[in-house]
Amino acid sequence: SQQGEEDPQALSIQEGENATMNCSYKTSINNLQWYRQNSGRGLVHLILIRSNEREKHSGRLRVTLDTSKKSSSLLITASRAADTASYFCATGYSNDYKLSFGAGTTVTVRA
């Protein structure tokens, strides 16, 4: 079963705008990751945040983690057409190496 749930399911924005998507999960985690999937392709790892971290940055990406609310957010700043993709959160646990993926947020960036 899917551990993470992304919100919204779909997002359409204008190029240059920021895109924010959220992920909620149910049980305690060791880490939370975000992946991107372009149409017809495999998933690509974007960023990982550990349970003892609150915020992380990578280029135009900013991820936050609130373990008390069991939620995370991914912010893409100054979006580009190339950011059009589906974004998935995945939760990892201390006692095994399985990742549980959410259903994803489909982001469309309009030129």
Added chain:
Amino acid sequence: DAGVIQSPRHEVTEMGQEVTLRCKPISGHDYLFWYRQTMMRGLELLIYFNNNVPIDDSGMPEDRFSAKMPNASFSTLKIQPSEPRDSAVYFCASSNSLGREKLFFGSGTQLSVL
């Protein structure tokens, strides 16, 4: 490095036929994962290996599915007999012990069972 390589890219078969999906992980990676992606169920972990040994196959749907990893550079996922509900995209992913949390995915195999 060429990344994780999966074959075939597309597979169309008839119900009842045997299907074999193949995966070559990134060299040096000692974890290998098989995932299935459908619109209804999203991404589901089927099985994963560590050093060629199956660690957790609790996600394998039923006995019709089997996976092997005869060596560090090759894995197969077999469905016999195939059914229309097996239609999905099957992904292979690999990682290494140092960065095991970060998965590298192949491009997937689009399976259609008619």
